[in-house]
Amino acid sequence: MQPMSEDGLVRSDAGWFDTARRRRIGLPEAIYAPGKAETDLVALIEQSLASGEPTIVTRVERELAERLVDRFDLRPYPALERRAPMVALAGNPVPSSSLERVGLVGILAAGTSDRPVAAEAACVIETLGHRTRFVLDCGVAALARSVRAMEEVADADVVVVVAGFEGALASVVGGSMAQPLIAVPTSTGYGAARGGETALWAMLATCAQGVCVVGVDNGFGAGCAAVRIVGAAGRNA
Template sequence: MIMSDKLVKILNGIKDGSLNVDDALGMIEGNTTVDLGHTKFDLSRPSRNGFPEVIYGAGKTPEQVGDIFLKLKDRTNLLATRVRPEMAAHVKSLCAGVEYNELGRTLTYISHPVDYREGEVMIVTAGTSDLGVAEEARVTCEMMGNHSKVISDVGVAGIHRLMERLEDIQKARVLIVIAGMEGALASVIGGLVSKPIIAVPTSVGYGASFSGLSALLGMLTSCASGVSVVNIDNGFGAACAANRINCL
């Protein structure tokens, strides 16, 4: 919920008598950080950044992530990324309704309806091996209120596959283009469409791809103007950028 919506709710509460002035003042001035001991969860991030805080699962224990979901599941929608299967199983045992996307390694819980905005984010992958990053991006886009779709395996090794889907790709408001190896797909699409492109290099590829570094450098030096690039395998970061563009 953005800050203006929260203030309207508080003011309406005073108007209809469900809130007194002192309680309303406390809600406005109150601490928006929930301290769980091991984690301080930021509830006011949507009002500042336009999207909620997200739990980064890597490096956390299943118990820590389970505690976060258990304590906050009724207060806000929750998204965790880079979630291992054993972590997902633990959290699901604590909270009914939690959904695990094994391919994208995301864990989600929806307690409040997601308010979808107009405009579609199209996620395009060079190969099937990039789908894990694509799913992370897709789930993040959906949780932030963006309609999204994945078109996979249309890389430059068989460029005709891309041309067959070009009409659909051009309808999107924002594009997330995901590729490993040399990362050429972002440049190719950048020369074919007029929409904003966020390129995601992936760690897919043989030894000389240097775990995604070749794709990263290829995307950064793209001759297609206006291509923005996020970090290697960072589907989440690309989705956050796409969300901000789609909000404009």
């Protein structure tokens, strides 16, 4: 591994790592696991942890995540015992005490199958020092659950809605709550759900005003957007 340059870049056989990104935009560089050899992932994680910056590794296959957790001081999202097929990993969390303002982000996951994507959003938010309130299995198949879930996150600064199938939960929440809303379509669902495409188009076409939508299964992007919103609120307070 080469020493850090003046612009915060560190280079190894696994590539460049940008240790100054959080100073520029408030968000650290994350490590996207799919397609990377385990040796490259290990090298990048070592770079990130050594920099002291928050470390976030996304979409890690569970068996590989187990090996990485054994090797490094990393927290898995969701917990490994839940045996989710994909896991996000986090290290070097930002102390909440270092922030001007700690935000609260409500995360509503329509179904239990949406947990890994919702947990990825929570990984980003919590690793960057903010709080989350996670409500699972509150989809519109039983609307009373959706109503109760919205009551549970009524005091949140931002709400992230994670839903597959037809993605209706985003419209229900967007038409009921005033907070900034980030909708995450997931690839959960049968047939016409088309791997998340139906939920994506439904969320983009929602008549609930001001709903922001990220790509299919992009819990990481939703978490980053939530942190940007909370950070902007803190600067303008």
